Amino acid sequence: MKKLHLILLIASAALLLVAPNFLKNYGIYLLSYWLVFIIATMGLNLTVGYAGQKSLGHAAFFGIGAYTVAILMKAGFSFWFGLPAAALICFAVGLILGFPALRVQTIYLAFATLGFNTAVWLVMRNEEWLTGGTFGINNIARPELLGLSLEGNLAYYYFVLAVTVILALLLWGLLRSPWGKAFTALRDNPIRAESLGIDIRRYTLLSFAIGAVYAGIAGALFASLVNFIEPAPFTVASSIMMYLMVVVGGPGYFLGPVLGAAVGVILPEWLRFAQAWYLFVFGAAVVLLMIWLPDGLLSIPERLRAKRQAREASAARAAAAQQAASQAKQLGAQA
């Protein structure tokens, strides 16, 4: 790791640890909200950014995670039972959602996953006996950890931060393992990947399932963070927003979701001054970003590097041409 990266990492860690102590309750809540979306979009980044599967159904898993924890806790189970249950259920449903991806790709896959999201949302809205319908489920408690109450906003923030770091490290390990290369190979060229013995069926299904687990855990943390859930945050529009976060941050960049989720969660708060113009400003910013930086914010250093290399190469060519011309001139003079 480069020195600069290490310094940035330590500074960010210090900021994340210290800053909330100087924030009011809403600020802490917002940071926790941001972390929850980092977890969800880390999963989507695996599915979309690394494995290249166009999924517009991620909010469904986010919802399944949230409702699993809420329903189980209402039934008297502990959060600590609900959390792994949410992850497991999302893994299983994610595997199932992966199957259409074995037959269709690109925009067709996007529509298939979008249809799945709509179906899940309808279940959340209509199956009142289970989900409370549009009234939702309220009074979702925050858990205790080793006798420590996580009820307070600050305590819950640190808990979510710890989960985010653990999940980020696990994903980092996975992406550094041969699996990471297999996912990238699947994204870049599935036909070639298969000819090299990469089981593209399995990796496609797993990219959905693992991505779904991250969304499910994020959903579980979300339910406890907001204490009340109803179907609205789990619509197709939320899936599109999550997809946007991945694209804005930089699909296939490990830290893309950190920036992308900041743009999706924190930027709107900063744009509150614009009031009625907020959506217009946000929309215009996204349009400009897609035009100038289609690979996301984190592609900036790479673009700068490519530009510098192109400049150096053209300078070298110009120098060589000049040298050749002066040599020719000298030869001409000698003759």
Place this chain on the structure above:
Amino acid sequence: MSQSLDTLLPQHTHHHDRPQGAPVLKVSGLKKAYGAIQAVGGVSFEVRPGEIFGVIGPNGSGKTTLFNSMLGQITPDEGRIELNGEDVTQLGPLELNRRGVGRTFQTLQVFGKMSVRDNLIVAAQEHQGTMFSRMFAPTDSGLGEKADALIDQFRIRHVAHKKAGELSYGQQKLVDIAMAFMSEPDLVLLDEPCAGVNPSLVGGISTLLKDLNHNPRFGKRSSFVVIEHNMDFVMDLCHRIMVMVEGKVMAIGTPEEIRGNKQVLDAYLGN
């Protein structure tokens, strides 16, 4: 065309090291039609251990259909393909690769966003351990040394850590070919390895392929099947050559025999 396979196979050859032994690949009576067009109409041949087997023929002679059948990308209508004695006619590309078949494509097929070295590593990593164990394996799957050896052999050391997509066409072609050899396959199918390559590089590719064919590092000799339009390349590289015309085998023989075959000259080389 009604000749049996044995009469088509040459009994003597100038190649003193002509490979012998049970065939690695045996194709018998392969047929494939697209609607009314019989793309491949009953093709039979064998490839022996360590043999470089060329397939030539004019456009539309069925070479690509034959190749795609051998690679499991299409299922033939009739006939049988055996790999080391096992019937693999119905198997797909993944299963064939796992059984020791490597390939290159007519067009460039590298992973552009990965480094050259990672391209080589990913080309063989799935042959190491199980899917579960690979989740905990080191990032180079223990293949770093092998990748470096191939990088040196292909003389692409200076670009080893560059993204493959940033290389010149010729360099990418070398990476593409090197990838096919990473998993030490028994049989490599090379689909026009010289297509689009600068003529100055063609000789280099030929030398590389000859070296790989003899590579003692593999502990065995790989067999190759090569489709190529560059006739000098094929004549120089291959132990035996099969000429296809209109989906059928016109002749199989050593380069000398093919060069001296009047029928072939009229149908193909004469052009």
